[in-house]
Amino acid sequence: MTDQFEPTIIGFTCNWCSYRASDLAGTARMKYAPNVRLIRLMCSGRLDPTFVLRALSDGADGVMITGCHPGECHYIEQNYKALRRYLLLKRVLVGLGIEPERVKLVWASAAEGAKFAAETTAFVEEVRKLGPLNWGRTDGGNAE
Amino acid sequence: MTERVGVYVCHCGSNIAGTVDVVDVANWAAEKLGRQGVIIAREYKFMCSSLGQELIEKDIKELGLTRVVVAACSPHLHEKTFRTAAKNAGLNPYLVELASIREQVSWVHSDKAVATAKAKAVVSGAVSRVIENAALEEIKVPINPNTLVVGGGIAGIQSALEIANAGFHVYLVEREPSIGGHMAQFDKTFPTLDCSACILTPRMVEAGTHPNITLLTWSEVTNVAGYVGNFHVTIKKKARFINEELCTGCGICQEKCPKKVIDDVYEAGLGYRKAVYTPFAQAVPNFPVMDKENCTYFIKGTCKACEKFCPTGAIDFNQQDEMLHIDVGNIVLATGYDLFDARRVSNYGYGRLPNVFTSLEFERLSNAAGPTSGNIVLRDGKTTPKSVGIIHCVGSRDKNFNNYCSVICCMQGLKFAHLVHERTGATVYNFYIDMRTAYKAYDEFYQRVLEEGTLFVRGKVAEVTNAARNEREKGKLIIQVEDTLAGKQRRIPVDMVILSSGLQPRADAKEVGKMFGISCSMDGWFTEKHPKLDPVATMTEGIYIVGCAQGPKDIPSSVAQGAAASARVLDKILQKEVALEPIKASVNQALCSGCKICNGLCPFNAITFIEDDKVTSINPALCQGCGTCVAACPAGAISGTGFSNEQIIAQIDGLMMRNLEPIVA
Numbered sequence: 001m002t003d004q005f006e007p008t009i010i011g012f013t014c015n016w017c018s019y020r021a022s023d024l025a026g027t028a029r030m031k032y033a034p035n036v037r038l039i040r041l042m043c044s045g046r047l048d049p050t051f052v053l054r055a056l057s058d059g060a061d062g063v064m065i066t067g068c069h070p071g072e073c074h075y076i077e078q079n080y081k082a083l084r085r086y087l088l089l090k091r092v093l094v095g096l097g098i099e100p101e102r103v104k105l106v107w108a109s110a111a112e113g114a115k116f117a118a119e120t121t122a123f124v125e126e127v128r129k130l131g132p133l134n135w136g137r138t139d140g141g142n143a144e
Numbered sequence: 145m146t147e148r149v150g151v152y153v154c155h156c157g158s159n160i161a162g163t164v165d166v167v168d169v170a171n172w173a174a175e176k177l178g179r180q181g182v183i184i185a186r187e188y189k190f191m192c193s194s195l196g197q198e199l200i201e202k203d204i205k206e207l208g209l210t211r212v213v214v215a216a217c218s219p220h221l222h223e224k225t226f227r228t229a230a231k232n233a234g235l236n237p238y239l240v241e242l243a244s245i246r247e248q249v250s251w252v253h254s255d256k257a258v259a260t261a262k263a264k265a266v267v268s269g270a271v272s273r274v275i276e277n278a279a280l281e282e283i284k285v286p287i288n289p290n291t292l293v294v295g296g297g298i299a300g301i302q303s304a305l306e307i308a309n310a311g312f313h314v315y316l317v318e319r320e321p322s323i324g325g326h327m328a329q330f331d332k333t334f335p336t337l338d339c340s341a342c343i344l345t346p347r348m349v350e351a352g353t354h355p356n357i358t359l360l361t362w363s364e365v366t367n368v369a370g371y372v373g374n375f376h377v378t379i380k381k382k383a384r385f386i387n388e389e390l391c392t393g394c395g396i397c398q399e400k401c402p403k404k405v406i407d408d409v410y411e412a413g414l415g416y417r418k419a420v421y422t423p424f425a426q427a428v429p430n431f432p433v434m435d436k437e438n439c440t441y442f443i444k445g446t447c448k449a450c451e452k453f454c455p456t457g458a459i460d461f462n463q464q465d466e467m468l469h470i471d472v473g474n475i476v477l478a479t480g481y482d483l484f485d486a487r488r489v490s491n492y493g494y495g496r497l498p499n500v501f502t503s504l505e506f507e508r509l510s511n512a513a514g515p516t517s518g519n520i521v522l523r524d525g526k527t528t529p530k531s532v533g534i535i536h537c538v539g540s541r542d543k544n545f546n547n548y549c550s551v552i553c554c555m556q557g558l559k560f561a562h563l564v565h566e567r568t569g570a571t572v573y574n575f576y577i578d579m580r581t582a583y584k585a586y587d588e589f590y591q592r593v594l595e596e597g598t599l600f601v602r603g604k605v606a607e608v609t610n611a612a613r614n615e616r617e618k619g620k621l622i623i624q625v626e627d628t629l630a631g632k633q634r635r636i637p638v639d640m641v642i643l644s645s646g647l648q649p650r651a652d653a654k655e656v657g658k659m660f661g662i663s664c665s666m667d668g669w670f671t672e673k674h675p676k677l678d679p680v681a682t683m684t685e686g687i688y689i690v691g692c693a694q695g696p697k698d699i700p701s702s703v704a705q706g707a708a709a710s711a712r713v714l715d716k717i718l719q720k721e722v723a724l725e726p727i728k729a730s731v732n733q734a735l736c737s738g739c740k741i742c743n744g745l746c747p748f749n750a751i752t753f754i755e756d757d758k759v760t761s762i763n764p765a766l767c768q769g770c771g772t773c774v775a776a777c778p779a780g781a782i783s784g785t786g787f788s789n790e791q792i793i794a795q796i797d798g799l800m801m802r803n804l805e806p807i808v809a
Contacts, residue, residue, distance in 0.1 A: 010799060025251075026244075026246060026247025026251040026252055027251070030252060034252075037262065037265050037799040038248055039795050041771065042769055042770055042787055043770035043771060045745075046770060046774060046775050048774070048792075049775075051792055054797075055800065071665075071666060072666065074683050075747060075772070076661065077747050078745075078770050078772045081745060085775075117252070
């Protein structure tokens with residue numbers, strides 16, 4: 001192992017599209033960065049923005065939110081609600097002193113295993129550049 | 145109560161064990177997750193095998209497990225398997241959680257140490273989550289045995305007949321005056337060249353006279369409420385101004401009506417009908433419809449010729465639209481397609497150059513019952529063309545219009561070539577990008593048309609023009625095309641051009657989809673539940689899509705889908721009740737502040753505000769379980785089973801190893 005920083009990322013997925021995209025990436029044996037740990041929701045609309053804050057305070061360096069493409073939501077239009085919350089959340093993050101780039105929204109249909117893998121790897125690199133967040137640590141990470 | 149959790153790590157042969165140290169994962173879980181409640185962790189070669197399942201069942205019984213985590217493949221593959229195993233051992237199936245360490249770990253990562261570390265995190269997440277899982281019961285709802293079929297084209301007719309023949313009642317709703325759909329307009333059907341009317345009209349009559357079918361033509365669905373098994377549908381039965389009880393369909397009113405109207409629908413603008421009309425002779429039902437916009441009596445207040453001559457007194461100028469309310473258990477949508485508007489490809493000159501025809505116009509021209517009695521002639525109504533150019537892929541496979549292939553246009557273009565050849569002896573050119581003649585006996589038909597002497601030019605036509613450059617081109621339509629096989633530009637003068645237009649979603653498909661609670665793809669076709677394994681079901685239980693409403697397709701495929709959806713409907717009816725996944729939102733009304741933030745969020749109308757109590761309530765039967773309202777409630781009054789806040793937060797904590805030593809890869 002090299003000394004480069006390995007970020008930890010929590011990924012929220014929609015049961016109908018992006019989770020299936022991640023399944024597809026698996027069945028197709030597409031390799032992507034191992035830094036992301038996925039949580040399955042029924043819909044990106046289920047994503048309470050406080051889940052993102054919880055993940056960051058638990059030590060995650062970034063959060064990826066994924067859902068169906070606009071117009072393809074399994075629940076008709078709930079991904080638009082996810083989009084709205086995402087945009088608001090980014091503003092809140094700025095207020096909290098967190099780089100808004102640590103949270104990213106990605107649309108991936110059930111057929112887009114390759115996109116899911118590529119977006120994940122790309123996001124890991126983006127967060128790697130930002131460095132550790134250390135938000136959940138009372139010592140600000142100085143103890144290392 | 146402390147939960148007793150069992151963790152089962154699957155090798156999946158070498159699929160998981162090849163990349164993840166499964167023994168290490170199991171030992172780690174037993175050792176480090178003990179505080180979380182893990183009392184046993186095992187690994188086994190194939191957890192999904194009967195021996196693997198027995199292992200879990202045995203532990204549930206002997207060790208008194210209250211929660212189970214299976215670290216194996218995706219829940220979409222084997223969640224059901226392990227839930228059933230738990231149920232067999234007397235544990236509520238919803239107390240089982242799958243940790244996907246195959247699709248999410250071993251298959252997508254290469255480094256064994258890193259993959260093993262991630263697998264531990266995924267298992268930790270699942271263990272934390274499963275503790276918060278609640279025992280749930282499937283929700284059972286009764287099924288109303290009546291079915292609604294929307295759209296009376298061949299797909300809808302087939303679907304209605306299959307269900308009716310099985311002994312159940314069907315409401316068949318069609319917005320035009322007659323059932324039959326586009327197929328009723330065609331002359332011949334490829335590749336067998338059966339006469340379209342000869343094979344279709346018996347089916348129409350069967351549907352029209354079937355004791356189990358209530359036929360509602362000139363009617364439209366205006367509202368849909370309810371859910372699988374219990375839909376409440378409102379149908380607007382438009383006024384025909386004809387008393388259906390009295391009308392015998394004798395046709396005297398049509399004969400006597402003095403007002404001629406261009407028939408844009410059935411005759412594609414090439415022929416006339418009267419202001420009171422049946423669209424074609426074999427219409428089902430045979431009652432005419434009065435076209436209020438064009439009827440002299442409705443415009444000027446005098447005439448009533450039809451009323452005067454009607455032998456049974458069936459004309460009723462005072463008839464009003466009627467609203468019908470019906471209850472059905474399942475709904476089949478067979479709403480069909482619109483033809484691509486060839487005017488949009490302005491360089492092909494349709495609408496500007498008279499002798500450019502659309503495919504539907506040609507169907508009417510070549511139809512023996514059509515406006516020219518089947519004579520293929522130019523727009524002047526008498527000249528037989530000596531040369532005809534047929535352009536494929538009009539509006540399809542074109543980034544400017546529709547990206548998709550409309551499926552039927554190649555075969556349609558070949559059929560036109562054959563008919564022109566047979567009826568006029570003209571020279572026929574077919575201009576194609578690729579020739580797509582998949583399916584039974586289609587390529588043989590292509591070979592036949594080739595042998596008949598039709599000339600094929602491979603290339604997308606750039607332009608159809610009447611600007612002649614020489615004597616040979618004078619008075620002709622010139623087709624400018626790059627012949628990609630010869631590798632050169634060609635100008636081919638012809639007398640007639642036929643545009644093999646593609647198919648488009650209905651102009652109102654989006655609104656219709658919304659009304660029935662189903663979605664459309666980017667292209668606008670209704671979205672099926674699974675593109676391969678569930679092509680007629682939709683994400684909304686009890687709603688099925690068949691025929692071209694689901695995507696471009698030919699007649700055999702439309703019929704097959706119509707029948708397939710009926711099998712699904714009958715399956716539901718015969719089960720008498722349907723089990724719904726218990727993933728539902730509910731409101732704790734003691735916590736609800738009545739802020740109504742959630743009220744506008746539900747596209748399924750499951751959320752209602754109770755004015756008397758000033759709180760919100762959610763109808764579990766309508767709730768689809770997306771959880772958007774759960775996420776929105778500022779008071780935390782809404783909870784969602786299966787994906788509760790507690791479960792999700794526990795999973796985040798588990799994945800992030802909160803309160804655990806960090807794993808070093």
